[in-house]
Amino acid sequence: MxxxxxxxxxxxxxxxxxxxxxxxxxxxxxxxxxxxxxxxxxxxxxxxxxxxxxxxxxxxxxxxxxxxxxxxxxxxxxxxxxxxxxxxxxxxxxxxxxxxxxxxxxxxxxxxxxxxxxxxxxxxxxxxxxxxxxxxxxxxxxxxxxxxxxxxxxxxxxxxxxxxxxxxxxxxxxxxxxxxxxxxxxSGLSNDEKSKTRQLFTEGKISRAALLEAEAQAYHxxxxxxxxxxxxxxxxxxxxxxxxxxxxxxxxxxxxxxxxxxxxxxxxxxxxxxxxxxxxxxxxxxxxxxxxxxxxxxxxxxxxxxxxxxxxxxxxxxxxxxxxxxxxxxxxxxxxxxxxxxxxxxxxxxxxxxxxxxxxxxxxxxxxxxxxxxxxxxxxxxxxxxxxxxxxxxxxxxxxxAASKSHDETVLRGAEHPFQSTGGLRVLDGPLGRAVIKTSAVAPERHVIEAPAQVFHSQEELHAAFKAGGLFRDCVAVVRFQGPSANGMPELHKLMPPLGIAQDRGFKVALVTDGRLSGASGKVPAAIHVTPEAANGGAIAKIRDGDLIRLDAPNGRLEVLVDAAEWAARANEDHDLSASHTGIGRELFSAFRATVCRADQGASIFAMHE
Known part of the structure; x- marks a missing residue:
């Protein structure tokens, strides 16, 4: 039937x-x-x-x-x-x-x-x-x-x-x-083992040679x-x-x-x-x-x-x-x-x-x-x-x-017995705009995070803070000016090992960014594709270190818990993006950065939206 x-x-x-x-x-x-x-x-x-x-x-x-x-x-x-x-x-x-x-x-x-x-x-x-x-x-x-x-x-x-x-x-x-x-x-080295090896390298516990060997066994x-x-x-x-x-x-x-x-x-x-x-x-x-x-x-x-x-x-x-x-x-x-x-x-x-x-x-x-x-x-x-x-x-x-049911229910299940009753993606709304979060890889107890913001303008800044011990606290890392108009909206996977280490040490950790993470976003709750982006006047550019951020995936909310009058009066911070606009071919894409539409419209240069 x-x-x-x-x-x-x-x-x-x-x-x-x-x-x-x-x-x-x-x-x-x-x-x-x-x-x-x-x-x-x-x-x-x-x-x-x-x-x-x-x-x-x-x-x-x-x-x-x-x-x-x-x-x-x-x-x-x-x-x-x-x-x-x-x-x-x-x-x-x-x-x-x-x-x-x-x-x-x-x-x-x-x-x-x-x-x-x-x-x-x-x-x-x-x-x-x-x-x-x-x-x-x-x-x-x-x-x-x-x-x-x-x-x-x-x-x-x-x-x-x-x-x-x-x-x-x-x-x-x-x-x-x-x-x-x-x-x-x-299949080569398991993805789980690969991820653990990357984290060990980030912690300084294994050499670059050991990391490279593990990566070569995974991608073989x-x-x-x-x-x-x-x-x-x-x-x-x-x-x-x-x-x-x-x-x-x-x-x-x-x-x-x-x-x-x-x-x-x-x-x-x-x-x-x-x-x-x-x-x-x-x-x-x-x-x-x-x-x-x-x-x-x-x-x-x-x-x-x-x-x-x-x-x-x-x-x-x-x-x-x-x-x-x-x-x-x-x-x-x-x-x-x-x-x-x-x-x-x-x-x-x-x-x-x-x-x-x-x-x-x-x-x-x-x-x-x-x-x-x-x-x-x-x-x-x-x-x-x-x-x-x-x-x-x-x-x-x-x-x-084909078979009527899965051969391995630890990997694939039927709709009558799912791993979760709802899909693995959520859309977030709030005073910072709109974002998406992939919840399927995040433990349920981490679907709500409320912690002070730490603001960064690049992956390198966050890594420097990690090496200095600055991430070992409850925090929401805000990595902004990473949207399509700013620098082409790169994926930010190098953020995951340090944030994952901080999370494993018992701290409440989350990421908020107008950049991307793709399918390998992993175990850290991450509100990504924040739009409007910082480079286009988005409210993410208002956030200051210490602002209390609340990421609530079950209720689809991304909040900044700052007094409403103060928030309304606060100006957006600016950031010099010139270093991302030249070299390695990036100067050839200035027309793309100037015409690209928002992430929630497809981040496209084509005039497809009315």
Whole structure:
């Protein structure tokens, strides 16, 4: 029996649809104008067209020039420095071979940059990280602008990369699109042991050589990092929103099953073109229901807080106005069904072994928490995604009915027996503005913190205070001027070890910042993405050392307990940001800092919000 949609899910979806009615209609009207049965490339001028196939081999040249078969765009973010993206080196040849076998062709339409936040954490390059999402979107649009293609496959995995690819893909929303993941690396040193080693190093108890060896054991081969940060949250989202093949997200790289899934994804992309009978453009897959399914998946898995920004920007690219109130209202009815590091000890390989996405989707559908009646790259309905892939006798993918329940309830549970009754994210409001907090990794006794503020303007200032013993007290660390307009809104993971040490020594500790922490925010309660940000006149710039701050996650409040008259009369502090505006390429992004919208609007440079 098919479960009835839970009332809150329906209410929020309808609210988003009403709010988005005009922008969504304009979006669909715009992309539908470009939909055409005949290959678009055949309408190009002869010189234009000849440029588009000049470098092809003889067979592909003839097929593109004179044939009627579909031509598939490959948009790749391959580089061999990112462990998650290195496997994509092999994908173009696989894609081209399968396209030929299916009566079509494929070309690498273009590449997009892919940076690794793991490399840039705490470094100047991290200040380009969030903006790289919009650069990737722009690069994707450039790649597709030649109008040589009937569908596209997208090769990307990590933090800003999948959101950027999706925003770019939606700007060509009349084209079908399949996202082809590379998969997670095999498990190495556990994420829990890695975290303990980092803390020991911060305390000066082990050497840099010992720390490096531990990190190398954790990050040891091709594939996505195994903790449940933004990269793996991306993969969950692409599957639950219908842009992956069923069960494709968490199969390890360079395995026969991964290659078979890639081949099946190519065949499916070719089958979705306007030349066939199953035309399914991406702009019609990503609708209000798909977006709500994504938010539900985010809450149910305790996913990355980055997606309280990215999902808003991704939805806006399809003319859909998602906001933080929608996240908050959905969080109240969506239970937490996974324990994956940092909100547990398991990694994504353990999640996959426990049943992975098919079991998760089955449970959420059974509880009426997902829209079943959505379009996907696999067909009509999310009910098709409760299957798991395996290899048939000829090495092809064979989908089998997935298990009805988890194989390991310490990692993955059903909705009838969750880890928490509500989702792992909360939205906070108060006199400091709005913020989000990831509660799924924070012990319940720390969901409310009231302590004096210590104000910092950089990670380095906080580390200096830690080394001087200044954090070993009850305190709320306020790290400000870290928003998108200030310095590109870097992730601030280097704050976590010292704050974690102070917390472990028995002090009440929390973080309040207009910067980011992403999926690996960990055990310290952290109100992040504070908006309006300090650089744009936000009230976070009024806070002084010693002000009493109250972070109340259960009630969704972020308070500053200062006399109201004094608070109203107090001026914002200023801060010299010039050091963050030059060097390591940062001077090239001045236009981004000047035009970026607020975190609760998606922190995007694109004019998507009215």
């Amino acid at each position: 098919i479960a009835t949609l839970q009332s809150r899910i329906g209410e929020v979806t309808e609210r988003i649809a009403r709010r988005s009615r005009d922008s969504r209609r304009r979006y669909l009207d715009g992309i539908d104008r470009y939909a055409t049965k005949a290959p678009t490339r055949k309408r190009l001028g002869c010189a234009n067209f000849a440029h588009g196939f000049a470098a092809c081999g003889p067979a592909d040249k003839e097929a593109i020039r004179d044939g009627e078969g579909p031509n598939l765009a490959i948009v790749t973010t391959y580089n061999d420095m990112l462990s998650a993206h290195q496997p994509f080196e092999r994908f173009p040849e696989i894609i081209k071979r399968i396209a030929r076998e299916a009566g079509g062709t494929a070309q690498v339409a273009g590449g997009a940059p892919a940076m690794c936040d793991g490399v840039t954490q705490g470094e100047a390059g991290m200040e380009l990280s969030l903006f790289s999402r919009d650069v990737i979107a722009l690069s994707t649009a450039v790649a597709l602008s030649h109008q040589m293609f009937d569908a596209a496959v997208y090769l990307g995995v990590c933090d800003k990369i999948v959101p950027g690819l999706l925003i770019g893909a939606l700007s060509f929303g009349h084209l079908p699109a399949v996202f082809l993941p590379a998969g997670p690396m095999t 081969g091709p594939g996505t990092c195994t903790f449940y940060g933004t990269a793996n949250t991306n993969q969950m989202l692409m599957e639950i929103m219908g842009l992956h093949l069923p069960g494709a997200s968490f199969v390890n790289p360079n395995t026969p099953l991964r290659d078979a899934l890639t081949e099946a994804g190519v065949r499916r992309a070719l089958a979705l073109t306007a030349q066939g009978n199953s035309y399914t453009p991406i702009g019609h897959i990503i609708d209000e229901r798909a977006v709500v399914n994504g938010v539900v998946g985010l809450h149910a898995t305790g996913g990355s807080t980055n997606h309280t920004i990215h999902l808003i920007a991704m939805a806006a690219a399809a003319g859909i106005a998602l906001n933080w109130d929608d996240f908050a209202d959905l969080a109240e009815v969506v239970p937490l069904l996974t324990r994956i590091y940092p909100n547990g000890k398991a990694d994504v390989n353990h999640f996959q072994a426990a049943g992975g996405m098919p079991v998760l989707i089955r449970s959420l559908l059974g509880a009426g928490l997902l829209h079943r009646d959505v379009r996907t790259v696999w067909g009509e309905g999310l009910g098709d995604y409760v299957v798991e892939p395996g290899l048939g006798e000829e090495g092809e993918v064979v989908w089998r009915e």
